Every structure is written in C-alpha cells, then in structure tokens.
Amino acid sequence: MRRLLLVSNSTLYGSGYLDHCEENIRSFFSRDVKRVLFVPYALHDRDEYAKIARNKFQSLGGGNTFRLLKCLYDNKLVTEIRKRVLEEGVPYMGSSAGTNVATISINTTNDMPIVFPPSFSAIGLVPFNINPHYLDTDPNSRHMGETREQRITQFHEEPGTPCVLGLREGCMLLVEGDKATLLGTTKARLFMRGQPSVEYSPGSDLSFLLTAAQ
Amino acid sequence: MRRLLLVSNSTLYGSGYLDHCEENIRSFFSRDVKRVLFVPYALHDRDEYAKIARNKFQSLGGGNTFRLLKCLYDNKLVTEIRKRVLEEGVPYMGSSAGTNVATISINTTNDMPIVFPPSFSAIGLVPFNINPHYLDTDPNSRHMGETREQRITQFHEEPGTPCVLGLREGCMLLVEGDKATLLGTTKARLFMRGQPSVEYSPGSDLSFLLTAAQ
Numbered sequence: 399m400r401r402l403l404l405v406s407n408s409t410l411y412g413s414g415y416l417d418h419c420e421e422n423i424r425s426f427f428s429r430d431v432k433r434v435l436f437v438p439y440a441l442h443d444r445d446e447y448a449k450i451a452r453n454k455f456q457s458l459g460g461g462n463t464f465r466l467l468k469c470l471y472d473n474k475l476v477t478e479i480r481k482r483v484l485e486e487g488v489p490y491m492g493s494s495a496g497t498n499v500a501t502i503s504i505n506t507t508n509d510m511p512i513v514f515p516p517s518f519s520a521i522g523l524v525p526f527n528i529n530p531h532y533l534d535t536d537p538n539s540r541h542m543g544e545t546r547e548q549r550i551t552q553f554h555e556e557p558g559t560p561c562v563l564g565l566r567e568g569c570m571l572l573v574e575g576d577k578a579t580l581l582g583t584t585k586a587r588l589f590m591r592g593q594p595s596v597e598y599s600p601g602s603d604l605s606f607l608l609t610a611a612q
Numbered sequence: 613m614r615r616l617l618l619v620s621n622s623t624l625y626g627s628g629y630l631d632h633c634e635e636n637i638r639s640f641f642s643r644d645v646k647r648v649l650f651v652p653y654a655l656h657d658r659d660e661y662a663k664i665a666r667n668k669f670q671s672l673g674g675g676n677t678f679r680l681l682k683c684l685y686d687n688k689l690v691t692e693i694r695k696r697v698l699e700e701g702v703p704y705m706g707s708s709a710g711t712n713v714a715t716i717s718i719n720t721t722n723d724m725p726i727v728f729p730p731s732f733s734a735i736g737l738v739p740f741n742i743n744p745h746y747l748d749t750d751p752n753s754r755h756m757g758e759t760r761e762q763r764i765t766q767f768h769e770e771p772g773t774p775c776v777l778g779l780r781e782g783c784m785l786l787v788e789g790d791k792a793t794l795l796g797t798t799k800a801r802l803f804m805r806g807q808p809s810v811e812y813s814p815g816s817d818l819s820f821l822l823t824a825a826q
C-alpha cells in the first residue's frame with residue numbers, strides 16, 4: 399500500500415529548486431491528493447522554509463537530518479508517520495534529509511550531527527539505508543578526508559548493517575507497494591555488506607531491495 | 613596543567629602518515645614520556661591500526677568519530693581520560709577523530725554516524741568545538757550538498773552552541789595549560805555564533821579560546 403518518492407537532492411546544478419524532479423512529484427501527488435503535510439523541521443527558519451515549499455506547491459524534506467529526526471521524535475511523529483504511510487497509504491515524499499529519515503536509520507546521512515536525537519533509528523518505510531547526494535571519489539582531490547565509499551564501507555564493518563543505496567544527485571527512488579523503481583537522470587550505486595557494489599541506471603527495477611532480509 | 617596536541621588530519625597530501633606533524637609530536641612527547649596509550653577504537657581493525665601506530669612510534673587518533681566516542685563510553689573512559697589529562701597532566705594527542713573527541717562534543721565532526729553513542733558530549737579537554745579537515749568552499753563545484761561553512765552555520769543556529777575552530781589539513785592546536793597556539797603550515801578559521809568568522813595563521817596565540825564562556 400505504501401507510496402514513497404525518495405529524492406536524492408532538492409536542487410540540481412544548473413536548474414532551479416526541485417526542477418529536476420518536478421514531473422515526478424507532479425505525477426506522484428496527482429492521484430487524489432488535495433493537501434500536503436510539509437515537515438519543515440530540518441531547517442532552522444521553518445516559516446521561510448514552509449513558504450518556499452508552498453510557493454513551489456510541493457512537499458519536500460531537505461536540510462539537516464539530525465535536526466529533522468530529533469524534531470520528529472520530540473513531536474512523537476515517527477511511529478505516527480510510519481502508520482499513516484504503511485497502513486493507510488498516505489503518500490510520502492522526501493528529498494535529502496527527508497529521504498534519510500524515511501529509511502531504517504540515519505546512519506548513512508552526510509550531515510553534521512548538530513543536535514542529538516534519541517536514536518538513529520528512523521521511520522523505516524523501507525528495509526534498507528540510503529545515502530543521498532552520493533558522490534563519486536574525485537581522483538584529483540588533495541583532500542584527505544574519507545571518500546563517500548570509505549564511509550559506507552566503515553558502516554558495513556559494523557555487524558548486521560543493511561544495504562545502502564547511494565542516490566547520486568539527480569536521481570530518486572519511487573516505491574509503490576512492493577515495487578521500487580529508480581527514476582531521474584543519474585545512476586545509483588548499491589552497497590551490500592561484504593559484496594562488491596553494483597551500479598543501476600534510471601528505469602531499473604529495485605523491488606528486490608524491499609524484501610531484502612536485514 | 614593540561615597538555616594537548618590536537619591535529620586536523622593524520623595524512624597530508626604529498627607526504628606520508630603523520631609526516632606533516634612529526635616534529636610537533638616528537639617535541640610534544642619528548643618530556644618524560646616513556647609510554648604512550650594508543651586508543652584504536654576509531655577504526656574497525658584495531659590490531660592493524662595499533663601496528664601502524666607502533667611502527668610510527670607515535671600516538672594518534674583518526675578514523676570514525678562516532679565509533680571512537682561510543683567505544684570510549686562503552687569502556688567508561690571518557691571521565692577517566694578527562695581526569696588523567698586535566699588533573700594529572702597526562703599529555704593527550706589526537707588527530708581528526710581523536711581531536712573531535714577531545715573537545716566539548718562531536719557535534720562538528722565530518723564523519724558518517726555509523727554507530728549511535730550514548731551522547732555527543734565528549735571528553736571536554738577544551739571549552740569549544742573543532743572541525744578537523746576544514747575545507748574551503750569550492751566555487752567550481754557542481755555538487756549541491758551543504759558546504760562546510762553552511763554546516764557549521766547550521767550548528768550555530770542551535771541555542772548555546774560554542775565556538776568552532778576549523779582546522780585545515782596541515783595545521784594543529786597545541787595547548788599547554790592556559791596557552792593555546794596554532795601550529796603547522798595552514799591557517800585555521802574560527803566560527804563564533806552570530807559573528808563573522810576570523811582567519812588565524814600558524815603561530816597565532818589562541819589562548820582566549822580556553823577562557824571563552826560557553
């Protein structure tokens with residue numbers, strides 16, 4: 399029954415706010431949707447953020463993942479949203495931080511941990527993790543911080559950790575019931591614990607991720 | 613009484629492991645130090661990590677900040693290390709993750725939150741936060757993830773948050789009692805809540821940070 403649209407990023411280089419996924423959002427919400435609940439917790443200025451969302455006539459969820467998840471817990475919304483989406487079929491759309499909190503946990507966010515949520519467990523609308531804004535390693539970089547791939551590999555050194563779908567900027571995952579499809583213009587990279595990573599092109603059927611054992 | 617050497621990064625582009633701060637480490641540990649306790653918690657393969665440290669005859673602390681802090685709590689070492697360093701004058705040296713955990717909190721780490729520590733509060737050897745591997749904004753980047761400056765600004769949107777010293781790769785902070793000095797070859801950038809950021813060159817006296825009110 400669930401319907402999810404999990405977008406890597408709100409803005410894509412060279413285009414405007416949510417432009418890159420506008421058609422997808424339009425068709426995702428076209429079916430009977432009259433009202434959209436926008437959750438502005440991930441940014442500090444919630445009124446301004448809500449205004450931007452209203453102006454665009456769309457829902458989204460970007461900003462800081464820790465702040466978003468903490469506010470969802472503080473307002474007792476984690477289980478409520480899970481119930482509404484999984485049991486009552488309310489469509490859920492998230493971008494970046496809003497995509498992270500839709501998965502099992504926020505363990506694979508790129509954000510700075512500016513606030514301390516009571517748990518890294520998230521809404522759990524899908525049984526795997528996502529890394530939004532997935533970034534390929536730059537062979538010319540002189541910066542010595544870990545690459546994104548190294549960070550996800552560190553996550554998979556921990557026992558029992560689930561798959562991580564790296565969504566490059568410009569792509570998104572559409573989930574309808576037990577069917578998951580990669581949409582957009584860029585590829586996604588799937589990291590599985592103890593296995594080589596795999597690339598998927600837009601249009602790929604990723605439904606197997608929804609049944610993957612944890 | 614405290615003596616701290618807080619290094620931004622273990623490896624600098626174009627040189628070997630800990631080469632860039634080798635002289636600083638040598639002089640930091642020369643005074644009466646016969647044994648060094650190496651804390652290998654931040655990486656998964658602790659034996660291999662300890663071997664690298666032993667081979668270099670130096671102590672360090674890099675890897676994943678969340679993993680390091682969680683292990684310090686799990687082994688009840690946070691208050692113990694604080695006591696030994698602040699009350700008994702045991703020298704403390706950290707690099708990257710080891711630098712983050714030496715400050716008030718790990719709220720300004722760059723690492724992925726791969727494990728959930730019981731708190732983001734850290735050892736608290738200094739009354740401010742550090743962002744290691746500090747990275748300037750790349751005006752040519754097409755990536756739309758937040759810049760480091762934006763992330764620290766988000767941190768400072770939260771009430772009561774302390775100063776953040778951005779240590780670029782190649783620099784480090786030496787603390788001796790109530791005196792703090794920037795060392796190395798690169799500048800540091802200080803972010804204060806509600807004020808413009810300030811650049812400091814190697815050699816700068818940053819002792820005022822040690823008395824700053826929280």
